[in-house]
Amino acid sequence: MNTTRRDLFKFVGGSVVGALFTPAPWRLVTDTALWSENWPGIPRPARGEIRTKFTHCALCPAGCAVRARCVGDQPVALAGVPGHPLSHGALCAIGLTAHHLPYHPSRLKQGPAGEAAQAVSAAISKCGPAQHAAVLDLRPGRTASWTYRRAMASVKHGLYLAPPSPFGGSVAFDLHQAKTVLSFGAPLLDGWGTPGNVIAARENFRLIQAEPLESRTASLADLWLPIRPGAEEALAQAIANVLADGKPRSPFAAQTGLTEQQITSVAEELAHNGPALVLDGGQIPAVMELNRRLGSLGRTIVARRETPVPESWKKAAPVTNLASVPDGSIRVLLIDESVMDAYLPWSMIERKLVPDDPLVVTFAWSRQGYARHAQYVLPAAVYPEIFDDIPPAIDSVAAVFRIAAPLVEPPAGMVNPSEFIGGLAGLPAADALRQRADAIHQAGRGTLFTCAGAKSVPVKEVKPDDFWKALNEGGCWLDAVDESGAGHRFLWPANADDEKRSSAPPEDLPLVAITCETRAAAAPLSPLMSKLYQESNLRLAANHAALNPATARACGVGEGARAILRTHCGSAQIEVSLDSGVPPGVVKVAAGPGIMDLCGASARAQVVPA
Amino acid sequence: MDKEFIARGVKRCSTPRFLLWILPWLSLLAFGLYSAGLCLVKGLNQTNMDNRFAFGLWIFLDLTVIALGAGAFFTGFLLYILKLKELRAVINSAVVIGLVCYSGAIAVLMVDVGQPLRAWFTFWYPNVHSMLAEVTFCITCYLTVLAIEYLPILLRNRKLREVPSFLVFEHELHKLVYVLAGVGTFLSFFHQGSLGGLYGVLRGRPFAFREGFLVWPSTFFLFIVSAAAVGPSFILLTTWLVEKISRKRLARPAVLELLGRISGLLLAVYVLAKTMDTLIWINRTSPDAGFPAAQYYAWRPFGTWILFAEIVLFGLVPALVMLAPWLRRRTGWLVSAAAMACLGVALNRFVLTVQTLALPTLAFDKFLSYWPSWQETGTFLAVVAYGVLVYSFSFRYLQLFPEERELKAEVRQEKEEELPAMAGRY
Amino acid sequence: MIARYGMTIDVDRCTGCGACMVACAVENNVPPAHQGANDRKGITWIRVFQVNNGQDYPNRRSAFVPVLCQQCGKDAPCASVCPQQAVEIDPATGIVGQMPERCLGCRYCMAACPYHARYFNWWDPAWPAGMEKTLNPDVAPRMRGVVEKCNFCHGRWHAAIERAAANGRSIQAVDYVPACVEACPTGAIQFGDLNRPESAPARAARNGNSFRLLEKIGTDPKIYYRSTKDWVHRISSAPAPGLGKERSRG
């Protein structure tokens, strides 16, 4: 008997019927469904004991206290520390996601450290008489800054540069004393000073925000004065006039775009509802004059003592304001951008370099910043890997000392800027922090706050080793407030770039570009920040710009259009969105390093379709 | 070469010509399957749907296709339950169309869900309150019914008849046909309704939300009526289309007219009901939810014209045409009226699916726009191609139109001699 | 019902900093955006919208409104529509739960939700190399093709129960705060049990300045918004076409 095709069919048919009465098909159906729960590509979070570590956030000068939730030793979530005397439990979006930074895709892994060191010493020896080898420290006042200054003191042609800062840095704005605060575009409620501290003080003062754009701060201020772009100085003058002789002088009042009545009422409020405080973004002399006239100096603007340093460190190079360095005089420039208070436009730095092949070395976590302009880019550890202290923020009245203790071990091949620069002068920089801590302990002033128990103890009652240990576990030293500060002589701010402001609007740059989101340009952002910049448009993403529909029409661009933004420093591509809340003639552009190089805080600009 | 498969007494075109005809459809199907495959392998990021436009072209297709496929159950209902013998002429064709529409709809649904591997959960852990669960159950059940109804047609194929057991089986099945028709009708009534309920229950979408009787919103019943109304129209349309393409007379004009009359009648009922429902919704349901109805039509491009087109232009007008005997008698009028009726229902499904999602619900929402990606469109076209192919094969090898043979005899001989070239595109 | 967790959000205090959004993503293992994602394909369990009074410069006034799952009452629009019981309301907490492992991704619930608080995983979750080490062990990552949404940080609720059990306290109506509440630097978001009259949301519910989104459609949300500005109250009602354009960012 031979098997026919029909037999085959019968057999198959039979086995199909039979199979239905076995677990096999049903189990397979279930299993495939279960497989879809854990198919390749879905990570399994590591389990383990949940521990808590404390540190301070080094991403901005606020240096907020951080409580890290760790699985084993790996931080999986960051949060603020409630009851902290400075940050009051607040932590911003950038700080909350900082534990992702070590794994950032665009993170630098290695760099030519040795090669750079040779190149630097070679270049230093080539320095001419009027030329310098300089360190640009984008967060002055740190222990590392002292190392740089000591190094530069002993290095030939050495120069220590810091960004322009109000009254040379030793001054604080005391919001808790103020009853009325007039802010000229200072992002008071969007990352200014120590956010937690500002919020804590917010209940007690009336906020008047004078600013062309309805920024976050403006929308939350008690009063928003929508002034013309660049009219800050004029308004300050006008208010000064009112305080002096009862009414604003016409030229200023007209320039501000406000009514005289508005200006007068603001001036009266400042005068009668004191203590007053006038803040501004880019230090304007007129504003400081206003503060003096309102008697803010010594009341809401107070001197802050230096955090103690070892005597042996005092022989250090002076702090030189970058703006006051003659152009074309720096042959070697070492930029420490591993931590950054604010991003300075490259043009501001570039013109200080010698024209013939200057050497620029930068310590960076990625290539996004000044690395774009440097010959040597050395990979630096990024918070929360770094071991560094954070100088007091602009709104902290007392001197403080807190350490960003590493939560994660930095990978191999990272270059420590202070060891590198200290090395140029043969300085051991490794235990500088410890020395500083001991110096503070010797001074014996102030109190130590420990996060674990959220309690403060006088430094005198703590042993040096415990002090150091506490600092490494997120402890924070607060100086006793200096009463003698009232008699402090305030040195007037060096006027940074007034030629730009005074010059008449050039015909080809009809618009004013105002940058927002400037903190995003200075601090590294976790990939998760896409929630704010990409998956929602809560914040304007880098290189995106908002225009008033009328302005956009005039420029020939529409919603979502790509366009070119031109300023006197060059041009960049932007993506346009329309917003009738933006004043006509203004480009509200979100800062990335590229845009900052282009516009700084604000600049004359032109928008043309790409 | 495939002569022995083709039914006796009917003429079909030569194999090469048939291949020529199916070739473009096959290629379209292939392309469609490719795009569907992309969606299955790479995920729904291949589509242009998003969190706010969670449903798109595919759901619209499903609703429309199932409405058009309603002809299958409704003709069955009229023929076997109400004993309208004339409809025997088109019942087979209706069954094939139903099968095509329903299987196509289910296939697309399988692509549309994010996790097809878990689709069976609906049967294992059903949520009895969910209209979608209701739909899934009824559609799958009814698809099996249709498959069983299709079997006898298939088995009556000339070649398959040679297997004696098949013949017996077919005969047995045929006795079931009344039961099947009954079950099918019940199931269809139900899921056509639940498809309507799908949107009617969305209290979060006041544009779609409707009050109703018992657990069912009014759209539940509207969908049943509209589907029943448009089903015959679609059969009418397809029959006419096949006649045109195949250059054959397949059913007597009387049959088509009857279909038209039924369609017209139900369409009239539907338009009436729909109008009442709309008025209640505009004046009560929607305002009660805090949504003044005028607001919906202030978002361009969906002005009140869409309401007018849906109810009057593609509802009332075709209904009247199909109800007026003197117009109905003119094939042109009849067919175009049927076409308009189909369009009207399609438009209604479009409004319910697409416009509902495009309209904002929160005060700070924007009006949304959506355009399907090529992968979505491809999958859509695959269903169309699949339908045409299944129908073509069925038409070529099975007896879809029992009257065809008699009608062929009636056809005058010389006509065939006059233009032999044109004889039988199929 | 043992507990009825709810929230009150003070719109006047919200600075729109976005801390809640990222804290939520960190807590619940929501991945960073796929490069193809935008504000309509991303996943933000809580999303802060910038709304304004509909006027132009210089009369434009803006406010920030965090919108998360409104945790509707017993007839939540999403719960009844799910074909396979992937959505349910927990009688013990009043939280509207979403089960990604049960979900087949039909997205019917998303069409049903008037608050757009439900999000679909259009891509498989992906973290930059090494970043998966920072995932929260208390929350399982979701897979492509399923819907997810805010569940008041259920991982934290579980942890709170374990802590209570360890300390011999009652594990019913435990005290805990979701990540967004903890992260909010201005304390604009407050969380609590609506069944306890003294809890923040319960007090907010009685507060005259409080409103809920689309109250009239009868979803009975458990998120109470608060503002002293009249125009802000307008966001609680249906959209108005004229104002609709340029009414919001975020």
Add this chain to the structure above:
Amino acid sequence: MKHRGKIVFLAGVLAALGAGWIGFPYAIYQSRPQPVNFSHKVHADKAGSKCEDCHAFREDGSFAGVPSLDQCAGCHAAAMGSTVAEKNFIDQYVRPQRQPPWAVYARQPENVYFSHITHVKLAQVKCERCHGDEGSTDTLRPYRQDRISGYSRDVWRGMKMDDCVACHRRQGLEFSCLECHK
């Protein structure tokens, strides 16, 4: 012959039944030996240790599960007995400070949240109730996991969701999915 067709059909049925009931249950699992031939029995009898000595709770109430190496090394820094298993353990793991890659029989899927403390401490559920008498076994049986879903075999027998639900239902403690899922 007349019944031939039926016989062939039946043959098919039987073949399928055999494959489905006997072959399949083996084929679906892949088996993996445990890193160390650990004897619960020895530790329970000789060392007189109780479950919670090694499988302890942490202060926050979470369950430590399989002890980490240093906990083992606490006793086994040097060989205590003369067994080969212990020698291997010390050579391969204690000295190199390498965590043994234990495969946890009862490891639930990632999306399952199971609180040991609520069950053990509050509800007084015995370990054996779910884990069987693992504590008295003398060797560790090989770990068998489903080839497709990747889940442990023990989950399939007695630790499925249905089993949890059944017990909770008896206690009237059945609330919601997220009660036990994360």
